[in-house]
Amino acid sequence: VTDRGKGIAANDLPAIFEPFYRGDSSRYKGNGIGLYIASRIIENHGGHISVVSIPGKGSTFNIRFTRKPPF
Secondary structure, X not given: OEXXXXXXXXXXXXXXXXXXOOOOOOOOOOOOOHHHHHHHHHHHOOEEEEEEEEOOOEEEEEEEEOOXXXX
């Protein structure tokens, strides 16, 4: 998923999937729980989420799931 929003500051990236993390509260709105919930759901289904972001240009979130054999 790619957006062309504000982007995420490099020093905030390591913590954005932590519960209630908001970085600079004057820059980011919300409660800081959305990315945490998304990451937990993805991980509980055997997946992984990552992000690449450039401040002022936007962010790209990648979600990958491992394909498991049927039995």
